[in-house]
Amino acid sequence: MKYISTRGQIKPIGFQDAVMMGLADDGGLIVPESIPSVADRLDELAAMDYPALACEIIGLFATDIPTNDLRELMRRTYGERYFTNDEAGLSGGGRVAPSVPVGDLHILELWHGPTLAFKDVALQLLGNLFEYILARRGGRLNILGATSGDTGSAAIHGCRGRDGLDIFIMHPRGRVSEIQRRQMTSVLDANVHNLAVEGSFDDCQRIMKTLASDIDFKRTYSLGAVNSVNWARVLAQIVYYFKAAFDVTAATGAQAVRVSVPTGNFGDILAGYYARRMGAPISGLILATNENDILSRFFNTGVYSLGEVYRTLSPSMDIQVASNFERYLFYKVGCDGGRIREMMEQFGKTGSLEIETDGPVDPLFTAGAADRQAVLATIRDTYRQHNYVLDPHTACGVHVANQQPGGDPLVCLATAHPAKFPDAVAAATGRDDLATHPCIAELMAAEERCTVLPEDIEAVRSFIENTVAGHSA
Numbered sequence: 348m349k350y351i352s353t354r355g356q357i358k359p360i361g362f363q364d365a366v367m368m369g370l371a372d373d374g375g376l377i378v379p380e381s382i383p384s385v386a387d388r389l390d391e392l393a394a395m396d397y398p399a400l401a402c403e404i405i406g407l408f409a410t411d412i413p414t415n416d417l418r419e420l421m422r423r424t425y426g427e428r429y430f431t432n433d434e435a436g437l438s439g440g441g442r443v444a445p446s447v448p449v450g451d452l453h454i455l456e457l458w459h460g461p462t463l464a465f466k467d468v469a470l471q472l473l474g475n476l477f478e479y480i481l482a483r484r485g486g487r488l489n490i491l492g493a494t495s496g497d498t499g500s501a502a503i504h505g506c507r508g509r510d511g512l513d514i515f516i517m518h519p520r521g522r523v524s525e526i527q528r529r530q531m532t533s534v535l536d537a538n539v540h541n542l543a544v545e546g547s548f549d550d551c552q553r554i555m556k557t558l559a560s561d562i563d564f565k566r567t568y569s570l571g572a573v574n575s576v577n578w579a580r581v582l583a584q585i586v587y588y589f590k591a592a593f594d595v596t597a598a599t600g601a602q603a604v605r606v607s608v609p610t611g612n613f614g615d616i617l618a619g620y621y622a623r624r625m626g627a628p629i630s631g632l633i634l635a636t637n638e639n640d641i642l643s644r645f646f647n648t649g650v651y652s653l654g655e656v657y658r659t660l661s662p663s664m665d666i667q668v669a670s671n672f673e674r675y676l677f678y679k680v681g682c683d684g685g686r687i688r689e690m691m692e693q694f695g696k697t698g699s700l701e702i703e704t705d706g707p708v709d710p711l712f713t714a715g716a717a718d719r720q721a722v723l724a725t726i727r728d729t730y731r732q733h734n735y736v737l738d739p740h741t742a743c744g745v746h747v748a749n750q751q752p753g754g755d756p757l758v759c760l761a762t763a764h765p766a767k768f769p770d771a772v773a774a775a776t777g778r779d780d781l782a783t784h785p786c787i788a789e790l791m792a793a794e795e796r797c798t799v800l801p802e803d804i805e806a807v808r809s810f811i812e813n814t815v816a817g818h819s820a
């Protein structure tokens with residue numbers, strides 16, 4: 348399998364190069380040259396455990412990794428060591444992605460990884476892939492990232508202790524929650540560098556982008572990225588859509604399922620789109636946003652236009668520009684890279700772009716938004732009626748799912764454990780003892796390590812230079 352750019356201006360590259368490149372060199376996103384189908388092998392795939400299924404699905408795209416190596420990578424990523432907690436009775440997708448019936452819905456719990464959020468599913472694999480690729484190619488990699496909270500901790504846990512790489516994650520000092528900070532700063536491995544920058548998230552991001560676009564610096568220090576545009580992240584997520592569709596069709600006797608996805612950067616739901624195109628038994632994708640509803644407006648009207656960013660109860664979805672959306676748009680315009688260049692240029696200038704449509708953009712997608720009141724009511728009602736506690740991101744998806752007409756079974760992606768967002772759960776239920784997890788309790792007592800830096804590109808640059816110099820000394 349070769350990879351091309353949505354903007355059509357890179358030479359086709361292999362999977363390992365695509366993983367190392369992150370964003371395409373022409374500014375576009377990397378996509379596979381074709382989408383393979385497994386429609387004639389569904390029975391065989393449905394019988395597999397998670398690591399085996401991951402090997403089959405990912406193997407169709409990672410054709411430059413020998414099957415035995417891939418099998419070992421998947422076992423290491425999704426085998427026993429993946430899991431952080433010992434809750435008994437998880438079935439179906441095993442502990443990576445169990446589907447749990449809650450009333451009429453099936454909650455796909457994707458938070459069984461080390462940071463209790465679905466980003467672990469992809470970032471645990473990405474860390475292993477980096478290590479694997481570096482071991483073969485030689486050299487080192489320095490991951491530089493900026494985080495407003497969740498991605499940073501999942502990236503750190505994915506890269507900790509890996510040979511050949513260092514990870515530098517900037518967060519805005521004092522502007523992430525205590526749980527988010529501790530999930531990063533309590534990781535004491537020598538290759539993990541937490542940088543608390545005296546500034547905002549936007550400042551952190553500006554520093555990252557400036558350093559990443561300094562071609563000399565990027566080359567000398569072989570800078571890599573773990574952000575959500577990395578193809579390997581989307582690819583890893585395709586697997587659990589298959590797993591959930593197999594588990595829930597088997598449990599209910601239905602032919603297919605509908606899947607509701609709380610969405611920010613369009614990364615997670617894009618994986619559902621690929622799964623469906625590959626032949627997964629999915630009859631509909633339900634896109635759920637919070638008040639930051641640029642994506643739900645697009646799917647309902649065809650107009651993708653920037654609004655203001657609101658702070659909500661589900662901060663990981665407080666996003667306006669969805670960085671993975673360009674991949675969907677690419678398919679929507681018939682894989683025409685020139686057209687994408689025009690559209691993105693227009694979007695850059697005017698903050699708006701449009702697809703011609705009479706009504707909804709795509710029959711596969713239904714879209715809706717959940718405001719603060721809806722999120723709180725959904726958490727409260729789900730707890731009262733089913734004794735099940737949702738986190739505020741998952742609650743957006745459950746709210747929109749509950750508004751759907753009857754049809755195929757509804758699977759709702761649970762993207763975080765509620766213990767990561769105890770304030771929202773307390774506001775919804777009036778109780779502060781519902782959103783707990785042993786990992787979080789442990790975290791509160793753990794030692795922390797972190798370097799405070801001024802909001803200054805040169806300070807971050809020298810920190811990286813000094814760290815790398817220390818390795819060769």
Ligand SMILES: *Cc1c(COP(=O)(O)O)cnc(C)c1O
Pocket residue numbers: 464465466497498575609610611612613614615616663664740741762763
């Ligand atoms: C990142 C995140 C999301 C949004 O996922 P996208 O792939 O950006 O759409 C939703 N919920 C939680 C808890 C997250 O961390």
